[in-house]
Amino acid sequence: xxxxxxxxxxxVTETGTPVTLRCHQTENHRYMYWYRQDPxxxxxxxxxxxxxxxxxxGEVSDGYSVSRSKTEDFLLTLExxxxxxxxxxxxATQPQGMRQxxxxxxxxxxxxx
Amino acid sequence: xxxxxxxxxxxxxxxxAANLPCNHSTISGNEYVYWYRQIHSQGPQYxxxxxxxxxTNEMASLIITEDRKSSTLILPHATLRDTxxxxxxxxxxxxxxxxxTFGKGTHLIIQP
Numbered sequence: 001x002x003x004x005x006x007x008x009x010x011x012v013t014e015t016g017t018p019v020t021l022r023c024h025q026t027e028n029h030r031y032m033y034w035y036r037q038d039p040x041x042x043x044x045x046x047x048x049x050x051x052x053x054x055x056x057x058g059e060v061s062d063g064y065s066v067s068r069s070k071t072e073d074f075l076l077t078l079e080x081x082x083x084x085x086x087x088x089x090x091x092a093t094q095p096q097g098m099r100q101x102x103x104x105x106x107x108x109x110x111x112x113x
Numbered sequence: 114x115x116x117x118x119x120x121x122x123x124x125x126x127x128x129x130a131a132n133l134p135c136n137h138s139t140i141s142g143n144e145y146v147y148w149y150r151q152i153h154s155q156g157p158q159y160x161x162x163x164x165x166x167x168x169t170n171e172m173a174s175l176i177i178t179e180d181r182k183s184s185t186l187i188l189p190h191a192t193l194r195d196t197x198x199x200x201x202x203x204x205x206x207x208x209x210x211x212x213x214t215f216g217k218g219t220h221l222i223i224q225p
Contacts, residue, residue, distance in 0.1 A: 042215030
């Protein structure tokens with residue numbers, strides 16, 4: 001959807017290791033978002049970006065950092081992964097302008113053992 | 114704090130219209146109603162949004178009551194592929210970046 005590619009699609013890693021998830025878009029949308037989805041919870045916002053090098057925290061940002069060095073890429077980093085960060089991670093993009101909807105990627109399933 | 118209320122699950126026969134209700138009694142004048150759906154293991158898919166007028170697109174129709182306290186998403190001819198969790202979201206629209214607040218949604222099951 002909206003030319004969004006998330007990589008990797010699946011990852012298994014160990015507690016304490018760093019992990020970086022990538023979101024790549026081809027639509028030149030200004031805004032980008034990272035969400036996580038866990039059983040019993042809806043999608044929750046981790047971080048978002050409102051332009052290159054401009055980012056802000058969301059509802060569940062502890063333990064995560066992000067970077068956006070160019071329009072098309074938004075990286076989510078877990079500096080030292082914990083088992084509580086086992087989740088499905090979704091990236092979304094949104095064009096600038098009133099009432100524009102967000103469009104989502106297909107997710108990354110991350111398991112931390 | 115939930116801003117919308119949806120039934121947890123609904124069934125609908127294939128080929129019939131699926132009508133999914135949403136209550137948003139505390140909606141503000143500058144909040145739109147958005148609908149998304151999530152088919153198992155996929156990312157949420159945008160369906161439709163509206164402010165106060167009824168809206169229709171190739172996927173669905175959105176009916177918003179005159180007092181804007183509730184709305185109904187209508188899938189006119191449901192197919193098995195419409196089985197999904199449907200989320201009703203209210204969102205302030207100011208043209209900037211803002212996260213969506215997802216509730217638990219309605220699990221719509223289309224029966225053959």
